[in-house]
Amino acid sequence: MANILAIDTSTAWCSVALSLDGQAPILRHESVSAGASQLILPWVEELLHSSNSSLKALDAIAVGIGPGAFTGVRLAVATAQGLGISHALAILPVISLDAIAAQLVRTTTFKKRAVNYFAIAIDARMDEIYWAKYERPVNDSDLAKRLGDIHLCKPEDIDLHEIHFLAGSALDAYGSRIFTNAPAPFSETALDREIQLSALGLLDCGQQMLLNGRQCDVRDLEPLYVRDKVAFTTLERQAAVKP
Template sequence: MKILAIETATEACSAALLIDGAISLRYQVQPRMHSQLILPMMEELLNEAGIGLSALDAIAFGRGPGAFTGVRIAVGVAQGAAFAADLPVVPVSTLAALAQRGYREFGFRQLLPAYDARMQEVYWGGYVVDGQGLVRSVFDEEVSTPESVTLPDGLNWQGVGAGWDSYRSVLEARLGNAFSGCEPGLFCSAEDVALLGAALFNEGESVAAEQALPVYLRDKVAAKPKQVNQ
């Protein structure tokens, strides 16, 4: 299997190339530079491997939630590359990819990834690690105030991501005894987008390039008052 993955939804910009289980990575924490960095990163990886886009099975991308501009960059680049090479794309949750990195680097098996969504809110999800070493969601990802995030069942939950840097005290109080610690310095990486993208591809979760859509989560929140008033 050959999958090229890109991730631009947070402060870190990265691209990864997965070939038969081996992953090569380009990764830089350079806010507001993603549009200049991502295409050269992709080109470097392909040239290093001696292959072109047409040799890939799919392109995976971090589809959000995250910074609006960063998510749009990932969608646009993934679509452009997929159209050029007639490839399917695999949308991967950036919260899931962040959780996957928490497991990959720290061995956490019950993870609560959080990004700062601004407006005193967080993007929030809950994941556990399955028998294949991949994270699986235990409740729907959401955007909410730190005081009202969905609580997971059980104990020993670890937080990951910058949302914990912004709202640790509130989130810790909300979780109570379920909280076991956090790593707020983690950003999403294309390496984990590639790992999850490969699994989703094998499960038949790829889509055509024109169906590569962003997930902002806040769109759903904005729509709720309209639905209530109808």
């Protein structure tokens, strides 16, 4: 397997993982809110040092390109660009929901459910969610296949037809609103409210992307912006709280 460094700061968590020569990956993953910019490079150095390795030994960098927090996504992309240019490394741009799906299919909770199709839904703030549908992998070592694009909508407008398992932060953020138009009730055993994006999911996706030749030149790396509008204006916030 390839030597890959994975970094993600698209959420309130700063997440860095390193996989070398097929060994078990090592991970640094902590909730840091707005402090990721001060930690991301020291954590990269820490993981490389603890593995007696260096950036020169890497084959590629996997980076979370979103969707997610606007500033956080830009931070991860800029960090990957800097490291990639300075050491001539290939870049593996990983979509955040794909990384969560990669993690989900390896969990015991998901494996116990004999479902072919599932969805990932995460809180997009501004009373909206990002979501996508996936097909269960045939083999445990494979990745889930995303069916279509990443969507942005109100929680009530998610399409759950033919979906029998749902995971992501949108569940706790919006509760029953997610199931407003669901064709059938979801039991708690068909939900994963706890799963969160981490650099381990990026590693899984990155290994497969590199194997399939889907790396990109560092100069072509860009964030994935599903939403054009990234924040409410002051007047919009005031209007939202009026009785």
